[in-house]
Amino acid sequence: MVEVERRDAVVVGGGPAGLAAATWLARHRCTVVVLDSGEYRNQWVESAHGYLGLDPVDPAELRARGRQQLLAYPGVEIREVRADGARAVEGGFVVEAGGERLRARRVVLATGVVDRFPEVGNFLEHYGASVFHCPTCDGYEARDRHVVAMGWSEAIVGFALKLAGWAASVTVLTDGRRFEGDGDQRELLEGCGVAIVEDDGVELLGRRGALEGVRLAGGETLGCELLFFSIANDPRPGLADELGCRRTEDGCVHVDEHGRTSVPGVLAAGDLVPGLQLVQVAAASGAVAGVACAQSLWAEEGRMALAAGGSAPLMAERTGPGPQRLQDLEDKIDDAREGLEEIAPELDDDEARFADRGEHRPVDDSIAPH
Numbered sequence: 001m002v003e004v005e006r007r008d009a010v011v012v013g014g015g016p017a018g019l020a021a022a023t024w025l026a027r028h029r030c031t032v033v034v035l036d037s038g039e040y041r042n043q044w045v046e047s048a049h050g051y052l053g054l055d056p057v058d059p060a061e062l063r064a065r066g067r068q069q070l071l072a073y074p075g076v077e078i079r080e081v082r083a084d085g086a087r088a089v090e091g092g093f094v095v096e097a098g099g100e101r102l103r104a105r106r107v108v109l110a111t112g113v114v115d116r117f118p119e120v121g122n123f124l125e126h127y128g129a130s131v132f133h134c135p136t137c138d139g140y141e142a143r144d145r146h147v148v149a150m151g152w153s154e155a156i157v158g159f160a161l162k163l164a165g166w167a168a169s170v171t172v173l174t175d176g177r178r179f180e181g182d183g184d185q186r187e188l189l190e191g192c193g194v195a196i197v198e199d200d201g202v203e204l205l206g207r208r209g210a211l212e213g214v215r216l217a218g219g220e221t222l223g224c225e226l227l228f229f230s231i232a233n234d235p236r237p238g239l240a241d242e243l244g245c246r247r248t249e250d251g252c253v254h255v256d257e258h259g260r261t262s263v264p265g266v267l268a269a270g271d272l273v274p275g276l277q278l279v280q281v282a283a284a285s286g287a288v289a290g291v292a293c294a295q296s297l298w299a300e301e302g303r304m305a306l307a308a309g310g311s312a313p314l315m316a317e318r319t320g321p322g323p324q325r326l327q328d329l330e331d332k333i334d335d336a337r338e339g340l341e342e343i344a345p346e347l348d349d350d351e352a353r354f355a356d357r358g359e360h361r362p363v364d365d366s367i368a369p370h
């Protein structure tokens with residue numbers, strides 16, 4: 001196996017979470033390699049909805065723009081390759097990918113989840129155009145339309161009722177299983193006008209973008225314009241498990257509010273971690289993890305110190321900071337403080353406090369919030 005020069009960070013995953021994490025690492029002038037096996041969760045989707053300023057957007061276009069803009073930063077590389085393994089070593093981690101050993105001081109995991117699909121003919125022909133799994137993402141597209149909700153567990157109850165908030169009609173199709181909800185849940189659905197059909201969906205009818213219905217094993221057709229399914233999705237935790245990261249009860253990778261996993265130096269973001277599974281949320285959590293990752297690298301290098309007595313980070317320059325440089329900066333802050341104390345007595349009370357601590361700033365009451 002070939003050893004590759006050490007990077008600051010390896011980001012595993014080239015979806016919105018991984019690209020956002022890498023972008024923020026790059027903006028902190030960290031060297032970063034993104035590993036991307038090309039298995040994007042929304043690869044069948046034509047339009048992702050609700051991304052601020054880009055609603056709707058073709059997810060492939062969003063990724064392409066993200067990649068292009070990321071690659072404009074120095075020290076960034078994207079490799080179209082699967083990461084096969086990862087382990088901690090002295091001073092960081094080794095990630096194996098494409099027959100190479102990549103060394104890095106940090107690892108950011110953004111490998112997403114895998115959806116379980118229903119077994120119905122022509123599924124991929126319609127998936128992402130008229131077939132979806134998430135009412136939050138695509139419920140709006142179901143407005144005033146006839147919808148089939150495919151699923152059989154108790155979870156289908158809330159799922160179907162949520163869809164009913166948009167749709168003209170919702171019918172639950174159990175795909176050949178018995179409905180697993182109890183009598184009360186059955187009554188609740190029926191009371192809300194949601195019928196339950198305990199039959200097997202054999203084939204989706206119509207062409208892409210124009211779903212006509214589901215052909216049932218019994219031979220009839222259940223007409224619908226959209227189909228949503230509620231089965232399950234499984235996080236891709238392989239690397240997280242190898243690295244020893246704690247997982248939540250539902251299998252996600254556990255992280256704190258900075259995207260840090262239970263293993264120091266390993267961060268995670270996107271659908272892989274708990275929370276809403278949306279493009280914008282994935283990108284946001286990637287940004288959080290990327291910034292936290294970069295700051296931990298800076299802290300390790302002594303490039304970041306906390307300003308005395310405050311919470312604002314004091315960033316020293318990237319090149320040649322060293323302890324002496326930090327000491328110089330701290331001395332300058334002390335000099336500035338002494339200077340302030342000298343001029344403060346000449347100012348009136350409010351101005352002096354404002355200049356000194358940024359507090360008690362006189363405000364114009366007419367614009368203050370009530």
Ligand SMILES: Cc1cc2nc3c(=O)[nH]c(=O)nc-3n(C[C@H](O)[C@H](O)[C@H](O)COP(=O)(O)OP(=O)(O)OC[C@H]3O[C@@H](n4cnc5c(N)ncnc54)[C@H](O)[C@@H]3O)c2cc1C
Pocket residue numbers: 012013014015016017018035036037038039040041042045047048049050051081082083084110111112113115127128131132133134137138236269270271272277278279280282
């Ligand atoms: C049908 C459908 C419709 C959706 N509609 C919307 C919508 O309208 N609006 C919305 O906001 N969200 C929508 N979503 C959800 C959205 O797609 C996800 O929340 C988002 O893609 C999550 O981003 P991510 O970066 O966490 O994961 P992904 O985008 O899935 O990216 C995972 C990345 O990890 C890589 N990877 C995995 N394992 C490895 C490995 N071992 N080595 C290297 N690379 C690896 C993959 O190749 C990929 O690059 C939809 C999802 C689906 C399936």
